[in-house]
Amino acid sequence: MIDFSLSEEQLALREMAREFAEKEMKPKAAKYDQGHETPTDVFQKAFEAGFMTCNIPAEYGGGELGNVDTVIVSEELAAGCAGMYTTIMANSLAYTPLILFGSPEQKKRFLAPATRKMTFASFCLTEREAGSDAGGLKSRALKDGSDFVINGSKCFITNGGIADLYVVFALTAPGKGKRGISAVIVPRDTPGVSVGKVEDKMGHRASNTAEVFFDDVRVPRANLLGREGLGFMVAMKTLDNTRAPVGAAGVGVARAALDYAVEYAKKRVQFGKAIALFQANQLKIAQMAMEINAARHLVWNAAWLMDRGKPCGKESAMAKCFASDVAMRTTTEALQICGGYGYMKDYPMEKLMRDAKLLQIYEGTNEIQRLVIAHEVVGPVRDAK
Numbered sequence: 001m002i003d004f005s006l007s008e009e010q011l012a013l014r015e016m017a018r019e020f021a022e023k024e025m026k027p028k029a030a031k032y033d034q035g036h037e038t039p040t041d042v043f044q045k046a047f048e049a050g051f052m053t054c055n056i057p058a059e060y061g062g063g064e065l066g067n068v069d070t071v072i073v074s075e076e077l078a079a080g081c082a083g084m085y086t087t088i089m090a091n092s093l094a095y096t097p098l099i100l101f102g103s104p105e106q107k108k109r110f111l112a113p114a115t116r117k118m119t120f121a122s123f124c125l126t127e128r129e130a131g132s133d134a135g136g137l138k139s140r141a142l143k144d145g146s147d148f149v150i151n152g153s154k155c156f157i158t159n160g161g162i163a164d165l166y167v168v169f170a171l172t173a174p175g176k177g178k179r180g181i182s183a184v185i186v187p188r189d190t191p192g193v194s195v196g197k198v199e200d201k202m203g204h205r206a207s208n209t210a211e212v213f214f215d216d217v218r219v220p221r222a223n224l225l226g227r228e229g230l231g232f233m234v235a236m237k238t239l240d241n242t243r244a245p246v247g248a249a250g251v252g253v254a255r256a257a258l259d260y261a262v263e264y265a266k267k268r269v270q271f272g273k274a275i276a277l278f279q280a281n282q283l284k285i286a287q288m289a290m291e292i293n294a295a296r297h298l299v300w301n302a303a304w305l306m307d308r309g310k311p312c313g314k315e316s317a318m319a320k321c322f323a324s325d326v327a328m329r330t331t332t333e334a335l336q337i338c339g340g341y342g343y344m345k346d347y348p349m350e351k352l353m354r355d356a357k358l359l360q361i362y363e364g365t366n367e368i369q370r371l372v373i374a375h376e377v378v379g380p381v382r383d384a385k
């Protein structure tokens, strides 16, 4: 039986997230976008509202939201400001491997404190020479007595410059390729951890993206997540879980752009009538509305599968890829309806278009999502040789 209705709790959650986005995020979005600063005041309120720790199990003090709940919240927050949302989502991304693979002891040590005080966390996978080819990473975490000693650097790390906790993917067995990768938890105050360049980005400018260096960083073996050599699988399973929320962010950004363009088109008069009455604009508006609805359903479907513990790698990739492409197309078309008023920085539309672009790139480019989808659709192929 298929049921698309939201429960009372989900409707209340959506309302709460929508109100937060309207009151706390939207009014400050332009300021923090231009200033390229971290909106700590907004994040403190987001923490108090539970958004910063919403995927942490209740047992450790978090909101324990399900995946459908999470995508509902994600759409609303991203419609408020995609950059601020990215910071919030990056926390969830870093907590996910701990939630999925952490021992009760690790959860108590690292997740519980995050629910008591507002902190940030980072998922450290990408390196200069290992982006789409995540399995080609070079950082090392070599055993030394009862410790791991980490050396290497990570780049384009969301929350990298402000995080208190890093989940680092590094080679514990160099020479074994992807099967030599492990995931290790590294607190920021460990000697040898330092932050490099904070990136100046086209969009999502309220979020912090930085290089992080690990120079003889010593952490106890107790900080290993799961088993040695399973790090690549930990990263892949994490991304399977977190790509639907990126899709939800695409839906939120697209929806914000469509809503703005419709309001503008109803008020803007040219040739003696509101431009919303011109069919050329109505066709654009209909196309955008259709695509947003389709994207939302792909996102909800992936989240629904996750909530039931069903395989969802392909569906998560579809949700992320399709919805972020919709965000890019929608913001481009919606900006076109607004003409010069869309392009000028005094109005919110150009930011939405800049923000849409990153959704097609981070958490795996849309080309990688298509490969993940094709891999599953095609299945095994006999080698002709």
Ligand code: COS
Pocket: 123, 125, 126, 131, 132, 133, 134, 135, 178, 179, 232, 233, 236, 237, 239, 240, 313, 362, 363, 364, 365, 368, 371, 372
């Ligand atoms: N869940 C569990 N295991 C998975 C998996 C998944 N979703 N995807 C792959 N694996 C396993 C495979 O089963 C394989 O296991 P074995 O070694 O036991 O056979 C192993 O991981 C390697 O898989 P594969 O050969 O498919 O890896 P590739 O190097 O070809 O890479 C892609 C696969 C491209 C999908 C991966 O590198 C990727 O997702 N890249 C993008 C990374 C990314 O999203 N970066 C964004 C930064 S994080 S914000």
